[in-house]
Amino acid sequence: MIKDELTTLIEKAIKKAQRKGDLPKYESPPVTVERPKQAAYGDYSTNIALQSARLARKSPMDIAAAIVKRLPKADFIGLVDIAHPGFINFTLDAGWLARQVEAIRAAGERWGNVDIGQGRRVQVEYGSANPTGPLHVGFGRNVVIGDTLANVLAAAGYQVQREYYVNDAGTQIQLFGRSLYARYAQALGREAELPENGYRGQYIVDWAQEIAAMAGDKYLRMDYEEAVQALADLGIREKALGSVRADCERLGIIYDHWFSERSLYTDGTFDHVMSLLRQGDHLELREGAVWFKAAELGGDKDEVLIRSTGEPGYFASDIAYHYDKFITRGFDWVIDVWGADHQGHVPRMKAMMRALGLDPERLTLLIYQLVTLKEAGEDVRLSKRAGTMVRLSEVLDDVGPDAVRFFLLANAIDSQMDFDLTLAREQSQENPVYYVQYAHARIASILRHAAEQGWTAERYADGDVSLLNHPSELTLIRKMLELPEIVEMAARNLAPHHLPHYAQDLAATFHAFYRDCRVVSSDPADEELTKARLKLVEASKITLARVLGLMGVSAPERM
RNA sequence: GCCCCCGUAGCUCAGUGGACAGAGCGGCGGACUUCUAAUCCGUUGGCCGCAGGUUCGAGUCCUGCCGGGGGCGCCA
Numbered sequence: 001m002i003k004d005e006l007t008t009l010i011e012k013a014i015k016k017a018q019r020k021g022d023l024p025k026y027e028s029p030p031v032t033v034e035r036p037k038q039a040a041y042g043d044y045s046t047n048i049a050l051q052s053a054r055l056a057r058k059s060p061m062d063i064a065a066a067i068v069k070r071l072p073k074a075d076f077i078g079l080v081d082i083a084h085p086g087f088i089n090f091t092l093d094a095g096w097l098a099r100q101v102e103a104i105r106a107a108g109e110r111w112g113n114v115d116i117g118q119g120r121r122v123q124v125e126y127g128s129a130n131p132t133g134p135l136h137v138g139f140g141r142n143v144v145i146g147d148t149l150a151n152v153l154a155a156a157g158y159q160v161q162r163e164y165y166v167n168d169a170g171t172q173i174q175l176f177g178r179s180l181y182a183r184y185a186q187a188l189g190r191e192a193e194l195p196e197n198g199y200r201g202q203y204i205v206d207w208a209q210e211i212a213a214m215a216g217d218k219y220l221r222m223d224y225e226e227a228v229q230a231l232a233d234l235g236i237r238e239k240a241l242g243s244v245r246a247d248c249e250r251l252g253i254i255y256d257h258w259f260s261e262r263s264l265y266t267d268g269t270f271d272h273v274m275s276l277l278r279q280g281d282h283l284e285l286r287e288g289a290v291w292f293k294a295a296e297l298g299g300d301k302d303e304v305l306i307r308s309t310g311e312p313g314y315f316a317s318d319i320a321y322h323y324d325k326f327i328t329r330g331f332d333w334v335i336d337v338w339g340a341d342h343q344g345h346v347p348r349m350k351a352m353m354r355a356l357g358l359d360p361e362r363l364t365l366l367i368y369q370l371v372t373l374k375e376a377g378e379d380v381r382l383s384k385r386a387g388t389m390v391r392l393s394e395v396l397d398d399v400g401p402d403a404v405r406f407f408l409l410a411n412a413i414d415s416q417m418d419f420d421l422t423l424a425r426e427q428s429q430e431n432p433v434y435y436v437q438y439a440h441a442r443i444a445s446i447l448r449h450a451a452e453q454g455w456t457a458e459r460y461a462d463g464d465v466s467l468l469n470h471p472s473e474l475t476l477i478r479k480m481l482e483l484p485e486i487v488e489m490a491a492r493n494l495a496p497h498h499l500p501h502y503a504q505d506l507a508a509t510f511h512a513f514y515r516d517c518r519v520v521s522s523d524p525a526d527e528e529l530t531k532a533r534l535k536l537v538e539a540s541k542i543t544l545a546r547v548l549g550l551m552g553v554s555a556p557e558r559m
Numbered sequence: 560g561c562c563c564c565c566g567u568a569g570c571u572c573a574g575u576g577g578a579c580a581g582a583g584c585g586g587c588g589g590a591c592u593u594c595u596a597a598u599c600c601g602u603u604g605g606c607c608g609c610a611g612g613u614u615c616g617a618g619u620c621c622u623g624c625c626g627g628g629g630g631c632g633c634c635a
Contacts, residue, residue, distance in 0.1 A: 032575090036577095085578080370629070515600085
């Protein structure tokens, strides 16, 4: 990447300046190259002269001059200038810029890839909710963040696995089974009451009726506990996960692996991990329960693993689960995408890593702030058990997957967001996603028009991109060249919101080019320029499609 | 009480310690006989919550306060 090459050149220049005596000998701070906010300051800029002033005991302006004097030549550097109080600004060479159009076309759908992952294996686990009902819209943020991040990390050179953790064990599942049983019995005309704190949602009634219609009174004839277990299983596998899978598919999300919590208990992982913890002296029996001594490992308090009833809790499963991720499956890095309501669990997870002898840095608990749902400005209270929830699928019906993904992606994960259903329905037409998609459709339209005029790809294959020197053309190329940097930034900071912002920026730059530069000309004198511009337009299409693809948003050929 | 996140234009939000703080929406005024006007151009609009501190330089880092959200269970 240009940014890195530039950094290297500047480092070399500093060393050389020191060798030649232009600069005193001192340990240079790390060179950082950034993109200035103002276009007038060029494409890249470094503040290294300012950083070094004290160490070199020279004025920043003098240091900058010494560095620039010794800067090695490079084909991509057009202009280097020094600006007060000591910035060194670089402007890319116009000819080099134009040539990058060919580089983008050659890279095709790989354009934007970087290699900071170097093939390291990372697992992104997201979406994992109790499979006891349909996904509600708040969870949309979880799956959209997780899935987009997985895309970004794959583009950044990681080997990525997408996983859904199926919580098919534990007390909530019991409760779910009992609730389903009650509704099932009712569906068959029996008297039955929902358990206390049972799941009250209408969807349980619907599912119970479907099961009754299919299986008749089969479960009533079984032993109650057996029937509850069987119904819970059926409900999870056929109903709940089915609806999760369907919602995800509409959002373009396909998991590589669905991991069963219960399998940890049936395959011996859980017992093995418990004995490891016991050997490490991380467990303690207190008041009939087994505690994990998290406090002495940096947790904020000790945690119950196995309740006095003998039932393991959720955290116990989590330890076994992460043992499986790191030790059994050997992931280098694991990212769990969690809502802010789980933020308090971070310290105990880190403690768990230490107890297993693993570097806590290898586990990232990515916390996003919750989505508050509104209906015409009013808060909507959400509870799966109480049955008051807005299903993700309903919002997908109303607004469409592209707008939902774009909207949920646009904010930094640290900022809480309101999702006003009324507003979303009304304003879905104003969603910026259409602005970006429109740019793509417009490009497709230009290429169609060109083809109709006889400008097939073969006919402009010999186009000379060095003819591209209009300011709007060069601005567009510059913007496209940012893509790898955006991918890198999004990957390093686990910050997918950079993508929609960049996408809008890119679309705006394209629209400006479209305004200023006629692509397909009927004037024979413009034939060569038309060819070059068609290549530019093609590169724009590649770039736009790539960023949309990373966001999981479709890139339409027409609108 | 303690812990985490946020507070930037009327609204929704960007802003990797740098150079005059940006975008979209909204408001106002313009541009379709031309490859898609779901577009473009102009304009309006800011004690970056408040108070200190660190730094050559703070919207960005630190401390305190105020306001909003989330958490602190033998629930998940």
